[in-house]
Amino acid sequence: MKSPRFRPDIEGLRAVAVAAVLLFHAGVPHLAGGFVGVDVFFVISGFLIGGLLLAELESTGRVSLRKFYARRARRILPGAALVIVVVAVVSWLVLPPLRVVDVAHDALASAAYVVNWHFVGTETNYLAAGREASPLLHYWSLSVEEQFYLLWPALLIGAGWFARRTGRGVRGVRTMVAVVTVLVAAGSFAVSLVWTHSTGPLAYMGTPARAWQFALGAGLALLVRHGRSLPFPLPALVGWAGVAAIGWSVVTVAGTTNWPGTGALVPTLGAVAVIAAGMGTPGSGRFGPGRALATRPMRYAGRLSYSLYLWHWPVLVLVQAVTGPLTWPVRLAVVAASAIPAAAGLRLLETPIRFSPVVTARPGRGLSVGLTATVLPVCMALLLGATALHTLTNTPVAAAAPRTGLRLSGPDLSADPFESSGSDRTGGPTRPSPGRARTDNQHYPRRCILAPKEITEPPCLLGPADADGRVVLIGDSHAGQWYGAVAAIAAEHHWAVEVYNKSGCPLPTISVSSPQLGQTFHECDTWRDHALKRLRQGPRPKLVFLATLNRYTTDRDRLLRGWARTLKPLRALDMPLVYLRDTPFPAEDVPSCVSGTLDRWDRCAFPRADALRPDPLAEAIRAGRQPGVHLVDVNNFLCPPGPKCPVVRGTTLLYRDGSHLTNTAVNALAPAVDAQLEAQRVLPARPAKLSAGVRQSGPVTPGPAQAREDWGERSEKCLAGPSVRTATGCWYGAQRFRYTVVLLGDSHAFEWVPTLDIIARAHRWRLLVLTKQGCPAAMLHGVRNPKTGRAYDACDVWRRSAFRRMHEVRPDAVVLAQLGRYATAPDVLKTAWAPTLDAIKVLGVPMVYLRDTPYPGKDIPTCVSAHLDDWDACAFGASKAVLPDPAANLLRAGWYPRTTVVDLNGALCPGGRCPAVWDGTLAYLDHSHLTATFARQLAPALASAMRTSPLLQPLLAAP
Numbered sequence: 001m002k003s004p005r006f007r008p009d010i011e012g013l014r015a016v017a018v019a020a021v022l023l024f025h026a027g028v029p030h031l032a033g034g035f036v037g038v039d040v041f042f043v044i045s046g047f048l049i050g051g052l053l054l055a056e057l058e059s060t061g062r063v064s065l066r067k068f069y070a071r072r073a074r075r076i077l078p079g080a081a082l083v084i085v086v087v088a089v090v091s092w093l094v095l096p097p098l099r100v101v102d103v104a105h106d107a108l109a110s111a112a113y114v115v116n117w118h119f120v121g122t123e124t125n126y127l128a129a130g131r132e133a134s135p136l137l138h139y140w141s142l143s144v145e146e147q148f149y150l151l152w153p154a155l156l157i158g159a160g161w162f163a164r165r166t167g168r169g170v171r172g173v174r175t176m177v178a179v180v181t182v183l184v185a186a187g188s189f190a191v192s193l194v195w196t197h198s199t200g201p202l203a204y205m206g207t208p209a210r211a212w213q214f215a216l217g218a219g220l221a222l223l224v225r226h227g228r229s230l231p232f233p234l235p236a237l238v239g240w241a242g243v244a245a246i247g248w249s250v251v252t253v254a255g256t257t258n259w260p261g262t263g264a265l266v267p268t269l270g271a272v273a274v275i276a277a278g279m280g281t282p283g284s285g286r287f288g289p290g291r292a293l294a295t296r297p298m299r300y301a302g303r304l305s306y307s308l309y310l311w312h313w314p315v316l317v318l319v320q321a322v323t324g325p326l327t328w329p330v331r332l333a334v335v336a337a338s339a340i341p342a343a344a345g346l347r348l349l350e351t352p353i354r355f356s357p358v359v360t361a362r363p364g365r366g367l368s369v370g371l372t373a374t375v376l377p378v379c380m381a382l383l384l385g386a387t388a389l390h391t392l393t394n395t396p397v398a399a400a401a402p403r404t405g406l407r408l409s410g411p412d413l414s415a416d417p418f419e420s421s422g423s424d425r426t427g428g429p430t431r432p433s434p435g436r437a438r439t440d441n442q443h444y445p446r447r448c449i450l451a452p453k454e455i456t457e458p459p460c461l462l463g464p465a466d467a468d469g470r471v472v473l474i475g476d477s478h479a480g481q482w483y484g485a486v487a488a489i490a491a492e493h494h495w496a497v498e499v500y501n502k503s504g505c506p507l508p509t510i511s512v513s514s515p516q517l518g519q520t521f522h523e524c525d526t527w528r529d530h531a532l533k534r535l536r537q538g539p540r541p542k543l544v545f546l547a548t549l550n551r552y553t554t555d556r557d558r559l560l561r562g563w564a565r566t567l568k569p570l571r572a573l574d575m576p577l578v579y580l581r582d583t584p585f586p587a588e589d590v591p592s593c594v595s596g597t598l599d600r601w602d603r604c605a606f607p608r609a610d611a612l613r614p615d616p617l618a619e620a621i622r623a624g625r626q627p628g629v630h631l632v633d634v635n636n637f638l639c640p641p642g643p644k645c646p647v648v649r650g651t652t653l654l655y656r657d658g659s660h661l662t663n664t665a666v667n668a669l670a671p672a673v674d675a676q677l678e679a680q681r682v683l684p685a686r687p688a689k690l691s692a693g694v695r696q697s698g699p700v701t702p703g704p705a706q707a708r709e710d711w712g713e714r715s716e717k718c719l720a721g722p723s724v725r726t727a728t729g730c731w732y733g734a735q736r737f738r739y740t741v742v743l744l745g746d747s748h749a750f751e752w753v754p755t756l757d758i759i760a761r762a763h764r765w766r767l768l769v770l771t772k773q774g775c776p777a778a779m780l781h782g783v784r785n786p787k788t789g790r791a792y793d794a795c796d797v798w799r800r801s802a803f804r805r806m807h808e809v810r811p812d813a814v815v816l817a818q819l820g821r822y823a824t825a826p827d828v829l830k831t832a833w834a835p836t837l838d839a840i841k842v843l844g845v846p847m848v849y850l851r852d853t854p855y856p857g858k859d860i861p862t863c864v865s866a867h868l869d870d871w872d873a874c875a876f877g878a879s880k881a882v883l884p885d886p887a888a889n890l891l892r893a894g895w896y897p898r899t900t901v902v903d904l905n906g907a908l909c910p911g912g913r914c915p916a917v918w919d920g921t922l923a924y925l926d927h928s929h930l931t932a933t934f935a936r937q938l939a940p941a942l943a944s945a946m947r948t949s950p951l952l953q954p955l956l957a958a959p
Contacts, residue, residue, distance in 0.1 A: 009278045010044060012293025013271070015301035016243075017041050018309050020250050025313060026335045027328035033253025036267035038141050039213055039260070040246060041309075043271035045145055046217025053153055054177060054221060057160050063153050070363035072149055073370025076306075079350045080142060081373035083310045084110055086341075087135050087318070088377070088384045094322050096596020097391045098434045099132060099589065104385030106136040111377035113147065116140035116205040132321070132589050135314035140205045147207045148214045155180050174222065181219045188212035196261030197453070204259060213260075213268050220275055239277025239288035245270030307342035307350060315341070389435075416637055417668045418649035427599040430653040432664050434595035436699070437653050440662040442483035449480065450502045455526040462487070463496030471543040474500040474531060475507045479547035481660045482580055485670035486545055488919075489683070492674070495542055500531040507548035508562030508617075532569045543576050543682065546629075549659075550582035556616045563617050571628050576682050580673075581618045581633040583661055584611040584645045590655035594647060605644040612639060632676045634669050667919065697869045700922045702933055704865035707922050710931040711750075719750045720772040722785050725794050727802035733760030733767040739812040739955050742768045744802060744836075745777040747929060748852055749817035754932040756815065758939040759946075763956055768809055770802045776818040778832035778887070783822060803839045813846050813955055819928075820852030826886035830895070833887055837896050846951035847896075851888050851903040853930055854881035854914045860924035864916055874916035878909035900949040907941055 017037035024034025057063050084107050091103040109115035119140050159176035188211035195203035203209045249267040253259075277288045292298070301308075315338040320326055326334065359365045432440045448460035461470065473479055473486050480501045490497045505524035506512055512524065535544070553559055570577055586606045593604035612635060621631040638654060638661075639645035647654055649665075656662045661669075677683040702710045711719075718730040732753060733741075743749055743756060750771040760767040774786035775795035785792045806814065816836070823829055840847055856876050863874035882905045891899045908914060908923075916923055923934045930938075947956045 007275075007278055008294035008299055009290035010048070010275060010293075011302035012290075012295065012298035013040065013044060013274055013302070014305040015298045016246065016293070017044070017271075018301070018305035020246070021309065022312055022335050023332075024250075025316060026332040028332060029328065031250055033250045036246065036249045036253060036264070039264050039267045040271040041141065042145070042210060042213035043217040043220075043268055043275070045148075046214030047221050047275055048217075049149065049152065050181075050214075050218025051221035051224060053156050054174075054218075057156055057177070058174070062160060063157050064363070065153060065157075066363040066367065068153055069149075069370065070366025072146075073373065074354045074359060074366045075350075076142070076146070077370045077373035078353045079307055079310055079345055080139070081111070081377045082345055082349055083314060084136065084139075084377035085380050087314045088380045090314075090318050091135065092384055092387070094318060096434075096592050096594075097388045098438075098595035099321075099592040100388035101385055101435075102592075103135060104381050104388060106134045106139075107377060107381035107384065110136045110139040110143070111374055111381060113143045116143040116147075116207065120201050120205050132592065133317055135317040137317075138309065138313040144205070144207050144210050145214075148211060151207075151211070152214070152218065155184070178219070178222055181215050181222060185212045185215035185219065188215060192260050192264070193262070196259065203261065209260060213264070216268060216272055217275070220272055220279075223276075224279055235277040235279070235290075236287035238273045239290060242270040242273025242275075242277065243289045245273065304339070304342055304346055307346040308339060311342040311345070312338040416649075417672050418637060418652055425651065427597075427601055429598065429651065430594065430601075430648055431651050431701070432653055432662055434591040434598075434653065437591035437594075437656045437662050440656050440664055441660070442480050442663055442666070448499045448501055450527065453523055454502075455523050456530050457500065457502075457527075460499040460501075461496055462499065463490060464494060467496035468494045469542045470496040470498050470539070471545065472498045472500065472535065472541045473545045473547070474535075475547040476501070476505050476549055477503040477660060478549045478582055479507070479545070479580070481583075481663075482545065482547055482666060484663050484666040485673050488667065488670040489674050489677070493542070493683075498541070500534075502527050506552040506562070507546055507566055508552075508559055509565035510553060510558060510562035512552050528566070532566070536569060536573065540573055540575055543578055544570060544573075545578045545580055546570075547580040548582065549585075550613055550615055551585060554613075556614075560616050560620070567626070567629065577629045578677065578682060579617060579621060579629055579631050581615055581631060581635060584608075584635060584639045585613075586611060586645070586647065586655055586658050588658050590647045590658065591653065594653060601646065601648040602644075604647045606647075608639055608641075608643060608645050611645050630677070630680050630682050632673050634672050634676075637669065637672060638665075696871050698920065699868065700864060700871075700917050700920055702922055702931060704861040704922065707861040707925045707931055710922075710925050710933055711929075718753070718769050718771065719747060720775075720798060722773055722792070723794060724772065725797040725801065727770050727772070727798050727805045729768050729770040729802075729805055731766055731768055732757040734764045735766075736764065737766040738764045739766075740768065740809055741765045741813045741815060741955070742770060742806050742809065742811040743815045743817070744770050744806070745817040746771060746775050746819055747773050748819045749777065749815075749850070751853070751930045751932075751935060752815070752817055752850060752942075754935040755938045755942050758936055759943050759956075762939075762943075765955070768805075768811070770805060772798050772802075775799065776822050776832075777816045777836055778818065778822075778829065779835045780822050780828070780832040799836075806840070806843065811843065811845055813848065813952065814840050814843070815848045815850060817850035818852065820883050820885055821855065824883060824886065826890065829887045830890060833890075833896075837899070841896075841898075845898075846949070847899045848946060848949075848952065849888065849891055849899060849901050851885055851901060851905060852883075854878065854905060854908055855883070856881060856914070856916070856924055856927055859927050860916045861922065861926070864922060871915070871917040876914050876916070878905070878912045878914055881914050882909060898951060900946065900952060902942065902945045904938065904941055904945065 017040035020031070020034040020037035020040070022034075023031045024037070028034075053063055053068065056068075087103065088107050091100050095103065106115060106118065109118035115136065119134075119137065156177060159180050162176055188208055191206075192203055192209040192212060195206060195209045245266050249270070253263065253267075274289060274293075278290045312335045316331060316334050319334050320331075353359060353369060359369055430437075445460070445462075447458050448462075450457050463470070471486060471490050473483060480499070480503075483497070483499065487497050502524065504512075505527060507528070509525070509528065535541070567577070584606075587610070588604075588606065590604060594601060597603045617626065617629075618631055618633060620626045621629050637649070652665050652668055653662055654665045674683065720727070733756075737760075741756070741760065743752065750769065753767075753769055753771075756767055759765070772795065774783065774792065775798060776783065777799075779796070779799065783792045783795055784790065785794070823832070837847070854876070857880065858874075858876070860874060864871065867873040888901050888903065890896075891901050918934060918937070921934050921937060922931055925931045943956060946952045
């Protein structure tokens, strides 16, 4: 078999291609198109591989796949495997755990040579925005080549088989190969054109959109086999024109140019021209570029090009992971230094294996080398990922902080939603954990998020079918992040939420380029016009929330003109417009950073000056120059005044990537948003209420396994056991107090301790808890000991002791609560409650009767553990869970003076159905009692309900 002759000029052309890529990655000015070196590589590979396969097919009538893949394995896989293994080890040493997990996924896909599709999925998913570049990102081009190597031999084998079956001989083989080449080139180029104008990453990294470049190289090899060459002086002219085309592309092509599409024709045809120039008549090469390309330095660089391409990018990425961003001269030096491991790998590993007599003697040995070079990095990737995941999954998650941002005494714009008992912490577990943060995003259907080329969204109206109206949330992904807060506010008013969301599309009418399409974002303008038109045509919303990234332009006047064009049709609707000022911009992958420094969150803080750009629209609203537009600005909570913005407040991890807030942070900010709207009278002031949120699946807090112990602080004195007869009690609330309040009852009174403790601290009470298991506050007869089932004599003794204890402390109020299932007959309850109320009456203080909470009648943690994908499966009906309470009815009717009945069951069972999980918080710790985590969230509602009584208002006045 006559193989194609060695072409030193092509080896030199490899040097040109790799130099363009390296200078581009180094960030050298005026070389923004250096990525076209990859296009040149594709043409070279198509030419060389096409020539080898065609030579074998014409000589033998067949193609030996074993020999072909053995050659490819020896040439490509050892060096690639070495880099993957080294990247895995170094990543484990220098990168934070969450980023190590990403590298493990990338390494696994790289070793299997499908990483181009892996990155396509990542790049087209806007929820993955803000992540750091992968040290294996450049392996996408190797994957495209390997996939082409799988396809092309099969096509040639098919062409040869067809030619033999039709008796056409060698000429027929050439004809069929030519037909296949033309069809692949034309079809692939058509796909490239379509994908370039629909999904940029798919066109750039997708094999079908790149096959035409390989096919052009293979077609050129076919011409060589036909003996076609260029007559003098065309080779020189064509060759230099090709060099000029490649150089022109390197200098002039920008990152916003459509690519590959028609833009890639120039460097691709340039590479074809340079290769074709070497096919000229003898002697013509003296005047063409081949002579320069074939010099010894260029040929050495060409031989090193593959190794240099493999090494330079991970070296650059991993160095910057340690040092931070580098200037382009330093980046260039780092890239140049990567030649050291590249040369070492070429000399010590790649060349010995490629030309080893032992390995080359049999194809099976070459395939064994390939298998080893695949299995080894796969194993390393699995080990790396498993170790990093173990680290992440064993990282403790901060418990849900008490939602003290919910107001206890009316709107308070200064209330910090992230202040809690752990607000002074500087390290430790966060909520959500770094491993969960990336998926802690807004919870609405994927249909509500438009792809880059889509210009009209399907209806995205979320909320109750019988809603009293709707609010609209419109903007880009920085609007979408606010959905949790908007939905919570809407739920308070029984409104639905309609979402108009297009990632990367500014709400002000300004032209931008799409980072995914790599071109002017005309689709954004069409979408915006369509969304505003739909708003004008539909029923008038109650509110329109506007939000957008504040980084599309730094031109103040241009931005204000764009806002004016957007706001004009919205003002015509005559409804309140609410501008949610853009949140701080970390510009780095926050969860990844925090995962590597959980002991020192401040290491991930970022400069406030860079993160909070001036906002001309916000300034205009504050100055009263935007009538009808209201401003909500919560950035002082996210980034308190100071040189840097924190990434964790309290224990809440604020960001899910390098740009967007976590849904946990957004939910925490909802009361602050609500308070600012109430203060501006956009929303009517109202008592605090509960909101179940919109999320109906996912992890819960506390987890089902931890729920049974989620009682809060508990001791034998606080909740006396069945055998205890003396009521000592224990203290909660403020140390420096103005009032003393007593809580009396059984375990269904004790479940209110976390709620009352928050209110007590806020209003400077000391809270004495007198509770006993299975012992009602009322003197009910026939109650059984919860452990022995016998008559509960200790209960009566303990209760009398509790009365004496109350008289000792002389409280300012008494709170009573008990299980509502001891008795339901009105006469029985009236007789039982009278002695208790009489014993308290002599104190002359107001009393609060807390009606019993819903009784699920089933073990809620067990149920939720089996239905984390559908919390609603564990909800239960209020008709059976909330029994009639004759005692509450008697007290409401004035049976006993100075007594206030508080009933939160309507809030706990909205619409007659009682949720088991409220916006990720597990409500019950067993079949009966509230979790302490959920009970804390009831503090605003309980305080608001108590405040309706004039008797209690002095206790609940602002301290």
